[in-house]
Amino acid sequence: MNSARNPQLNRDGGLQHLLTIEGLPREVITAILDTAAPFTEVAEREVKKLPLLRGKSVFNLFFENSTRTRTTFEIAAKRLSADVINLNINTSSTTKGETLLDTVDNLAAMQADMFVVRHASSGAPYLIAQHLAATGRDHIRVINAGDGRHAHPTQGLLDMYTIRHYKKDFTNLTVAIVGDILHSRVARSQIHALTTLGVPEVRVIGPKTLLPTDVERLGVRVFNDMRSGLRGVDVVMMLRLQNERMNGALLPSTQEFFKYYGLTLDKLELAKPDAIVMHPGPMNRGVEIDSAVADGPHAVILPQVTFGIAVRMAVMSMLARS
Template sequence: MHLSHAHQASRLQLNDHGQLRHFLSTEGLSREMLTTILDRADSFLDGHGGIRNEPLLAGRTVMNLFFEPSTRTRTTFEVAAKRLSADVLNIDISKSSTSKGETLRDMLWNLEAMTADVFVVRHGASGAAHFIASQVTPHIAVVNAGDGRHAHPTQAMLDMLTIRRHAGGFENLTVAIIGDIRHSRVARSEIHALQTLGAKEIRVIGPRTLLPRDFEELGVNVFEDMTTGLRDVDVAIALRIQNERMESALLPGSSEFYGLYGLTRERLKVASPDVLVMHPGPINRGVEIESEVADGPNSLILKQVNYGIAVRMAVLAMTVEGQLAAQAAVQSRVLEGDAQ
């Protein structure tokens, strides 16, 4: 079942030539594909914290469909699309006609007819991006900007880019992800990407209530204790604790969480001396991470944000190119048919 799910996701994401046409999850994509995305993202980085603009999407329209608000992620996609010279439209879903009783499918079809080329989708329901990709007409590329607890693949890929640029590769790495793994789309996407890219060992660390139930299936090692979990790790990724979870029974209070799982200098002493410290942001200082660690020499938290622009540029450019190649193939088949 797990394989067939990955297989399905792969079929939807790729065109007949194996090129990316939607970017929905890291699951189901090959190591070659993930590496291509990282290489493409690398090509936009100028090495001085700047990003090279390329007018690859000039004349194309990217529509941000955010069914749940996220100024931060929406802004990164908007910057990325503009750096590719696309026209960007932020569709305010809450004010739009879905609230007037229009179905989601009708709304998508209407936006398509307004000559959209890419939908960047953020949705509170797991699987929403896949559903939307299955509904749109063939030439529209769908990029998942986070769906429920399922996937946040651009976040995962920017984390992979960060690791590759600062650790040189994945083969010999032990990576620990800390916090609320169970409810985290980021963790889920990271685990799939790290496995595909060949990380030596993936660990998850957190209280039992926040650990995944299917961890054996995921192929990760589970730790409830930071001292053993962080031992000799090369990369430590602290996840954001959602306030809404802290208020529920699932989690101890934020100071208690920090007491047990906060990423502190003291706790990192057992890790590799040049451990890379990462966090998807926005950080809660004194909850998941000590300020001195977040701002310290091993922290790559702001690099992650910067690389995120390049990764989103890569994914936008590649999915549009994949759609164009698929259309060209269809047209050439039609022409061949005509010629017979």
């Protein structure tokens, strides 16, 4: 059996790794957002560096392709003066080589201080964290940069930072998450963050093929009709629809998806007049979101990216300190 203790918290309840938002106390989430705030100003200075991670080695361990997330982690670590090593490890089933834990052991032997891990399998960062603990190397911190369909906690946190920036208070909001909830690690992290921060109504909107069984048990209201789901919301969080889902048994076509679940100006009118529109990127214009919305006044999609660096700096500096 796994220990019942959440493996990302240390014995005192402090943050040891960042693996998921589920189960994080509200104070911890708020502390991360508070820590991130001053980091947004660093980017505006002439010298964009802080010495908080000087002498530390951060390994970006990407078993799945990513440009954006890897780049933002890299920038965040460099602004904190860390040494950053990027590893893109191809793990297609045809090129089975070293096991995941062998890779981890080798990199740990190179005196890594922090692993930023992306992996196609849900739970892979847990395996790494548990392995480090079992082998007496739990001084090495693990940050989940996206694992399968499970979690993408720094994305969830930067989304919370963005919402707080524009809406100030979480406890009077209605938030809708739209699209492919089933395959989305982003959606799961958003749901846990929003419910923990006290958002009274979190909605998920999508066709039944893209909603997990029993998703309402995560504390959300389910809508299959986008128009009723968007009515009166303060925040619309769009999700990326992966190409491979588009034509097959999950969805008949991109066109039909866009017609019923794409965010257009006329659908957005059902939301509150000051609603913000978010997207984790990269966007599929004309599939889940219309360009008129993506480039329009409600969109806060580019600020999300900027805040993402500050939030990742906050997470890294807090883990390095703990």
